[in-house]
Amino acid sequence: MSASNNSSSSASTFTLIGIPGLEAAHFWLAFLLCSLYLFAVLGNGTNIYIIKAEQSLHEPMYLLLCKLAAIDILISTSTMPRMMDLLWFNSITIGFDACLLQMFCIHSLLGMESTILLAMAFDHYVAICCLLWHTAILTSPRIAKIGLAAVIRGATVMAPLPIFIKRLPFCRSRILSHSYCLHQDVMKLACANIKVNIIYGLIVIISVIGLDALLISQSYVFILRAALNLSQEAQLKALGTCISHVCAIFRFYVTFIGLTMVHRFGKIHGSKIHVVMAYVYLLVPPVFNPIEYGVKTKQIRQRIMRLLRRTTH
Incomplete structure (x- = not known):
């Protein structure tokens, strides 16, 4: 039987893991995970509803925020329910095709989020450095095209990842190091x-995450340079509009770099740091983005307060 397994040329299932050493607490951790998932969906859904319902918020920044919130909901939905299933019901196996589908969804959605964050940086740059041209450059149809371009870019660039995994034979351990499927995790289990896979993964990182991070950094160099020429009051107002976006960038790229470094230089199996980083990687942005924008954006905050007053009367 063992010889038969070792000679297998494909994997029918993979095994997911929870948090090593905390198996007894999985049931209660799932409640925390469920709460975070519901909060991510409710928070991002509320932002989408308010932006769509409030005509005064039909501006480039808020329309891009709406797209970011939608992506965060999809990222949460593609990962959290499966994690809760694992922690609550000890459902540790995932089918090969289901794993590839989840892998594609996660990576493509993260690519889309990176593109939207870049578009938001460009919006801030135009609003501060080319204010008179802002409404002419970033029209609603153009924002819609940016959203479509983000979807096409994310799906097209990430589509080869499951295809490259599909061609690999798997004859070693099929135990993954996370509670969901990532390309860099699955490919290490192949016996070929x-x-x-490594080369294409590096190309994706450089051409999507690396390029977007570079362009975002360049945008903020121009923004800071332009802000220095304004009055102190105008500086504070201009930079204040960027705080939420900078925090979103920090959460997205720092967690991505952290998980990449852990995969590259750390030991995988039996280490809590890999699992914790994996949870942080996909849970933190969807949960904290709506809080950040809801608290820091005056129009959204006021509309939420009006909605709360209506429900209490």
Whole structure:
């Protein structure tokens, strides 16, 4: 039987893991996870509803925020229910095709989020450095095209990842190091040369995450340079509009770099740091983005307060 398994050329299932050493607490951790998921869906859904319902919020920044919130809901939905299933019901196996589908959804949605964050940086740049041209450059149809471009870019660039995994034979351990499927995690279980996967993964990181981070940094260099020429009051107002976006960038790229470094230089199995980083990687942005924008954006905050007053009367 063992020899048969070792000679297998494909994997029918993979095994997911919870948090090593905390198996007894999985049931209660699932309640925390469920609360975070519901909060992410409710918070981002509320922002989408308010932006769509409030005509005064039909501006480039808020329309892009609406797209960011939608992506965060989809990212949460593609990962959290499966994690809760694992922690609550000890459902540790995932089918090969289901794993590839989840992998594609996670990576493509993260690519889309990176593109939207770049578009939001461009919006801030135009609003501060080219204010007179802002409404002419970033029209509603153009924002819609940016959203479509983000979807096409994320899906197209990430589509080869499951295809490259599909061609690999799996004859070793099929135990993943996370509670969901990531390309860099699954490919390490193959018993064949994964050079193509590694090279394409680096190309994706450089051409999507790396390029977007570079362009965002360049945008903020121009923004800071322009802000220095304004009065102190105008500086504070201009930079204040960027705080929420900078926090969203920090959460997205720092958690991505952290998980990448852990995969690259750390030991995988039996280490809590990998699992914790994996949870932080996908849970923190969807949960904290709506809080950040809801608290820092005056129009959204006021509309939420009006909605709360209506429900209490």
